[in-house]
Amino acid sequence: MLALILALTVGQHAGSIKPQAAMEQIAWMKGEWTGRQDFNTGGAPMMGDATNHVEDAIGGRYLEERLSTSLPGRKPSDTRHMITFDPTSQTYKAWWFNDTLVGPMELQGKIEEGKLVLTGKAAGQAGQGRNLRATYAHMREADAETLTFTLEMDQDGHWFRLFTTTYKRALH
DSSP: OHHHHHHHHHTTOTTOOOHHHHHHHTGGGOEEEEEEEEEOOSSSOEEEEEEEEEEEETTTTEEEEEEEEEOTTSOOOOEEEEEEEETTTTEEEEEEEETTSSSOEEEEEEEETTEEEEEEEOOSTTTTTOEEEEEEEEEEOSSEEEEEEEEEEEETTEEEEEEEEEEEEEOO
């Protein structure tokens, strides 16, 4: 019982964010998005058509992203991201599942300058154990909303952009 009281007290510190308020801070991600994914291959440009459906999941405690990118000559990718807020660490946590890995990648982060920035370790053969940084940014324009998603990998202390996806959603 004492441990429960201590845990509740720690969560009530000044400056701490409650999960519901934290999830409201990233509610701009919700909706239907379509756009283009620009891969940084170091060579010829490679672009793919991309979709992203983001909605509340599991009683509003998570955002679920269903992402897909279509490249010429390949079947569309199938990716799921689950994002939540952990009140104990005061960070957002994410689990990324995709059609090329067994098990999720785990990331965590915060809102930085209005952007959701998550970091974690890469999985899979190509980048095993390297640091990843994912940045979600939102901008309102006169006629549309834009959501960008950039994924970077640490290479010798510098962030190397793997891809940026720019999505658009018409205002209603």
